[in-house]
Amino acid sequence: MAEExxxxxxxxxxxxxAEHAHEKGAVxxxxxxxxxxxxxxxxxxxxxxxxxxxxxxxxVYGVATFYAQFSLEPGGEHEIGVCLGTACYVxxxxxxxxxxxxxxxxxxxxxTADAKFTLKATRCLGACGLAPVLMVDDEVYGRLVPEDVPGxxxxxxxx
Amino acid sequence: xxxxxxxxxxxxxxGCSSSGxxxxxxxxxxxxxxxxxxxxVKVVRTGCFGLCEAGPVVIVYxxxxxxSRVKPEDVDxxxxxxxxxxxxxxxxxxxxxxxQGQSMSLDEIGFYQQQKRIALRNCGVIDPENIDEYIAFDxxxxxxxxxxEMSRExxxxxxxxxxxxxxxxxxxxxxTKWEFTAKAPGDEKYVCCNxxxxxxxxxxxxxxxxxxxxxxxxxxxxxxxxxxxxxxxxYVRAEYPIAVKRLQIAIAQAEAYGLLGDNILGTPFGxxxxxxxxxxAFVCGEETALMASIEGxxxxxxxxxxxxxxxxxFEKPTLLNNVETYANVCQIIxxxxxxxxxxxxxxxxxxxxxxxxxKITNTGLxxxxxxxxxxxxxYDIGGGIPGGKQFKAxxxxxxxxxxxxxxxxxxxxxxxSLIAIGSMMGSGGMIVMDEDNCMVDIARFFLDFTVDESCxxxxxxxxxxxxxxxxxxxxxxxxxxxxxIEKLERLAQNIKAxxxxxxxxxxxxxxxxxLKYFRHEYEAHIYERRCPAGHCQALLNYTITDKCRGCTMxxxxxxxxxxxxxxxxxxxxxxxxxxxxxxxxxxxxxNAIIKK
Numbered sequence: 120m121a122e123e124x125x126x127x128x129x130x131x132x133x134x135x136x137a138e139h140a141h142e143k144g145a146v147x148x149x150x151x152x153x154x155x156x157x158x159x160x161x162x163x164x165x166x167x168x169x170x171x172x173x174x175x176x177x178x179v180y181g182v183a184t185f186y187a188q189f190s191l192e193p194g195g196e197h198e199i200g201v202c203l204g205t206a207c208y209v210x211x212x213x214x215x216x217x218x219x220x221x222x223x224x225x226x227x228x229x230x231t232a233d234a235k236f237t238l239k240a241t242r243c244l245g246a247c248g249l250a251p252v253l254m255v256d257d258e259v260y261g262r263l264v265p266e267d268v269p270g271x272x273x274x275x276x277x278x
Numbered sequence: 279x280x281x282x283x284x285x286x287x288x289x290x291x292x293g294c295s296s297s298g299x300x301x302x303x304x305x306x307x308x309x310x311x312x313x314x315x316x317x318x319v320k321v322v323r324t325g326c327f328g329l330c331e332a333g334p335v336v337i338v339y340x341x342x343x344x345x346s347r348v349k350p351e352d353v354d355x356x357x358x359x360x361x362x363x364x365x366x367x368x369x370x371x372x373x374x375x376x377x378q379g380q381s382m383s384l385d386e387i388g389f390y391q392q393q394k395r396i397a398l399r400n401c402g403v404i405d406p407e408n409i410d411e412y413i414a415f416d417x418x419x420x421x422x423x424x425x426x427e428m429s430r431e432x433x434x435x436x437x438x439x440x441x442x443x444x445x446x447x448x449x450x451x452x453x454t455k456w457e458f459t460a461k462a463p464g465d466e467k468y469v470c471c472n473x474x475x476x477x478x479x480x481x482x483x484x485x486x487x488x489x490x491x492x493x494x495x496x497x498x499x500x501x502x503x504x505x506x507x508x509x510x511x512x513y514v515r516a517e518y519p520i521a522v523k524r525l526q527i528a529i530a531q532a533e534a535y536g537l538l539g540d541n542i543l544g545t546p547f548g549x550x551x552x553x554x555x556x557x558x559a560f561v562c563g564e565e566t567a568l569m570a571s572i573e574g575x576x577x578x579x580x581x582x583x584x585x586x587x588x589x590x591x592f593e594k595p596t597l598l599n600n601v602e603t604y605a606n607v608c609q610i611i612x613x614x615x616x617x618x619x620x621x622x623x624x625x626x627x628x629x630x631x632x633x634x635x636x637k638i639t640n641t642g643l644x645x646x647x648x649x650x651x652x653x654x655x656x657y658d659i660g661g662g663i664p665g666g667k668q669f670k671a672x673x674x675x676x677x678x679x680x681x682x683x684x685x686x687x688x689x690x691x692x693x694x695s696l697i698a699i700g701s702m703m704g705s706g707g708m709i710v711m712d713e714d715n716c717m718v719d720i721a722r723f724f725l726d727f728t729v730d731e732s733c734x735x736x737x738x739x740x741x742x743x744x745x746x747x748x749x750x751x752x753x754x755x756x757x758x759x760x761x762x763i764e765k766l767e768r769l770a771q772n773i774k775a776x777x778x779x780x781x782x783x784x785x786x787x788x789x790x791x792x793l794k795y796f797r798h799e800y801e802a803h804i805y806e807r808r809c810p811a812g813h814c815q816a817l818l819n820y821t822i823t824d825k826c827r828g829c830t831m832x833x834x835x836x837x838x839x840x841x842x843x844x845x846x847x848x849x850x851x852x853x854x855x856x857x858x859x860x861x862x863x864x865x866x867x868x869n870a871i872i873k874k
Contacts, residue, residue, distance in 0.1 A: 143573065143574070143592060144572050144574035145574055146574035147555075147557065147572075147574040148555075150557070151516070172574075178575075181576050185559060185576040185577060185733070186556075186577070187559060188516055188557035189557060203478075204479055205479040205635070205673065205676070205707065205724075206478070206479040206636050206707075208478075208723055209636045209709060241517075242476070242517065243477070243478035243479060243480075243481075244517065245292050245481035245484050245517070245518065246293050246330075247293075247330070247481060247633060247635035248293040248331055248333055248635075248641040248642055249293055249297060249330070249333075250635060250636075252296070
């Protein structure tokens, strides 16, 4: 099953390469495609992008490690991002992050041992009107206090 | 074209979408269909209304009734009462906290009355995914005027005379930038738009792209004509998925209408636009770093000169402006340079959009004429500080800016006046802080940001900001030393003088401005081991007051056994043992434990 998925993912990457490799600045575009297809950018994928664009593997690696959006390791099943933008910070988002870190027993930036959650401190999400906010995958939760955190986690643990 | 007797406008900006406006739209559409009103009432998903505090926001026209914090279950009532029977649902109508009364319509709300919306003129008014609505509001008229009636020089002259300055924060005169790029030798030139809005707490560029993307597309085409470029790039943060999607839709629609592509409006001028996504690097807001990123490389800045106007993207002359700057261009072309220059102050013309956030009643987006006093923005438009708390400072300019104290609240907002008091306009984030915010911790917060975002290319920024952060960290942890303040000041001056790009050169500003206006807070941390705002955990003492009933919950929850006491008698905390975890305070049901 996993093998089939991988083959399918590779196919999608090859489509992206066929579509964009000739464009100016293709390395970024293809890394973004790879990140969205695989959820991270493994080394063999970096090599494929290097081969397709004429860049060296070290150049591609350099770009992949420069930007926060690309990760070299696979993440957890759900990604929790606590906004540490200024508006959220002054309204106490650090306390949300501390609470999550405590409940999940994981440091920000890391994935839980059961690979269920990756906890991240994110840059401003631009939802300052709802501060403090956190995001679980694509879902935004706003106007939070630390006591709301266990309830949010429960939603994803039940699955 | 179909005529509707009523329009239901639902905010589809990021803030309101996050609080469920998508569900509201679906519910409105199904309820309207159930009542067979689909030929009479139209539901429109608009861009941001600006008053994010009240979200999700629904406005019903022709009355202009402003419903706030609408929940899906409220939709049935609005449809039944308002749309079927013509009676407003009073309990959902927005209550103006500043006027202490109820406001019925958009125009009557104090938040909007003092604003002047030019860059935001279409946000919350039109459906951003429908080019026809944009055209109905004079869209692409400026492009038509430029292509058929104006020479390149006349366009540049108009922008120059309008006095428009870069809204991304630098404040460089826009017309002059256009002129440099137009005069640069070379056949191949580029026009870029900086939509890599990285300043935490600033979201005007996102709201413009979400609410009125065609205004940016049109302005970029005009810029392309003026400087002689046929290709443009918009560099948008990947963290803004709605903005990216609407921009892509806008570009596709403009292409379909022949407003982008070859021979636009039957003229020889051709212009194409492409979207490039950022990937989470704050430094890419710096122009040379942004171009490196579009080229697919690490977003590291390079020394200037050569400036992008001479040698920019792909080594060609390049014009780079910010989203909000572009959003003013079409209105200047249509209404004339004099109209624009009549607004604002002598050196800062026109209007500026600010994102109000933090400890303020009306969080949201406001657009005001340059020169408006800070006090008016924070108190009259923003509604002041909630919860009866005391104002302490307002932070402008993000990680490059500074904190402005109470005594400067009456200065007019303009580029130069803000720089004179140690802050800057920046992209327009305005974060209000109250008595509970520790200014040393805020400085630490911003340095933590810059250390993380420093690209590492130049030493002053890579190492210098880290040394500053270490000092700030130990001060907030109660380990500050005599001489730390002086060390911070020396490091700050050196980094400002020697860093390669704007990120490093301005990184010390949050520290310098807080040192200037809140030095006593630093001194209290270092010499008295106390945090006046009661924020820094390591400097707080937990004590039990006589509200204690002796329930023993605190003693049981204390992980280090620092609390002693007998059942039904006053308990006490041993300060030497206490690790300041706050567990006792969380458990106490009588609010008997205080920290200070």
